[in-house]
Amino acid sequence: MGKKDRSTQQLVQGMGFPSIHLVSLEKMEAMATQERIRFILDEVEAGKILILERGLTPQEEAKLIEQTMREVDQDSFIGIEMQSYGMDNGSNFLQRVVMGGPRPRMAVIGPADLLRLVSKDNEQIVTKIISKDGK
Amino acid sequence: MGLKQVMMNLSLGRWLGKAFGKKHAKIGIYGPPNAGKTTLANRIARDFTGETVGAASAVAHETRRVRKKADIDVRSGTAKLHIDIIDTPGIATQIDFHEFVEGHGMDEEEARRRAKEATEGVIEAIRWLEDVDGVVLVMDAAEDPFTQVNVTILGNLEARRLPIVIVANKIDLPEASPATIKSAFPQHPVVPLSAGEGTNMDALYEVMTKHFR
Numbered sequence: 001m002g003k004k005d006r007s008t009q010q011l012v013q014g015m016g017f018p019s020i021h022l023v024s025l026e027k028m029e030a031m032a033t034q035e036r037i038r039f040i041l042d043e044v045e046a047g048k049i050l051i052l053e054r055g056l057t058p059q060e061e062a063k064l065i066e067q068t069m070r071e072v073d074q075d076s077f078i079g080i081e082m083q084s085y086g087m088d089n090g091s092n093f094l095q096r097v098v099m100g101g102p103r104p105r106m107a108v109i110g111p112a113d114l115l116r117l118v119s120k121d122n123e124q125i126v127t128k129i130i131s132k133d134g135k
Numbered sequence: 136m137g138l139k140q141v142m143m144n145l146s147l148g149r150w151l152g153k154a155f156g157k158k159h160a161k162i163g164i165y166g167p168p169n170a171g172k173t174t175l176a177n178r179i180a181r182d183f184t185g186e187t188v189g190a191a192s193a194v195a196h197e198t199r200r201v202r203k204k205a206d207i208d209v210r211s212g213t214a215k216l217h218i219d220i221i222d223t224p225g226i227a228t229q230i231d232f233h234e235f236v237e238g239h240g241m242d243e244e245e246a247r248r249r250a251k252e253a254t255e256g257v258i259e260a261i262r263w264l265e266d267v268d269g270v271v272l273v274m275d276a277a278e279d280p281f282t283q284v285n286v287t288i289l290g291n292l293e294a295r296r297l298p299i300v301i302v303a304n305k306i307d308l309p310e311a312s313p314a315t316i317k318s319a320f321p322q323h324p325v326v327p328l329s330a331g332e333g334t335n336m337d338a339l340y341e342v343m344t345k346h347f348r
Contacts, residue, residue, distance in 0.1 A: 058290025066261045069254040079229030082283050112229035120281045
């Protein structure tokens with residue numbers, strides 16, 4: 001993280017708001033599974049909300065939940081809010097071949113005490129950012 | 136017997152089970168906290184062995200360790216299925232001790248201990264996903280089924296091509312909507328029931344004996 005990023009983050013957090021980071025597919029694909037999980041947890045534990053252009057596979061999500069539970073600290077980090085769709089299986093055979101198999105769709109992940117799910121269905125995820133007192 | 140030989144025997148046993156029809160399956164009872172997993176596990180165990188698996192309560196994360204009840208013969212008509220039931224702690228992405236204090240009147244020390252044990256239970260439940268032969272995924276029919284836990288569990292099981300039966304539990308509640316669960320996950324069998332009242336358990340046993348063979 002650069003000096004400018006840090007100061008921007010401090011400014012945003014100093015105003016009482018978490019910062020929201022849109023993470024590109026290329027950035028996620030450049031990392032191995034363990035790196036992705038470490039990256040996500042480091043960012044979320046620092047109070048950031050991540051919107052992933054392409055989320056995690058179900059196996060990676062399970063690993064992320066497992067690692068989150070290892071790092072839960074009741075005084076500083078109660079876990080994550082993670083919302084994703086199921087895998088994109090492609091709508092026809094040709095699409096599946098071009099895709100090279102099922103792949104994750106967009107996901108949003110943030111600190112559980114700052115991000116809360118409002119509603120979710122197959123096409124839309126609605127979350128809201130909450131204050132520390134839960135409002 | 137060396138480790139390599141043990142691994143070869145395990146692989147051979149698994150292959151034979153798949154090739155000739157598994158006679159003895161480990162069935163995991165999975166789901167989010169408070170969906171009624173232990174109540175269901177107890178109901179199944181009691182129906183066929185007269186014994187229970189563990190204590191259930193209205194407090195979330197009551198089950199914080201995996202519990203196993205071995206050698207249950209589930210029967211439906213002439214069909215029979217020999218299983219071990221693996222009752223798992225509820226999987227969650229967040230655990231806050233304040234919920235035990237504010238929601239259930241626990242003192243802080245007890246609530247913190249329960250939260251710590253609950254995190255360990257989630258880890259254990261996820262680890263067991265790799266060791267089950269099929270899963271009964273329990274959902275509260277009065278709640279929104281599109282939870283991340285449900286999506287993640289189903290995604291993992293589908294990736295491993297494990298058989299899944301979804302239970303739409305708590306149909307005794309007036310706000311229960313098993314149809315919502317059916318429309319959310321049309322690719323899997325959904326059995327509406329009330330584990331607490333024992334309603335429609337025969338339908339579950341019929342689906343289990345067909346689906347987990």
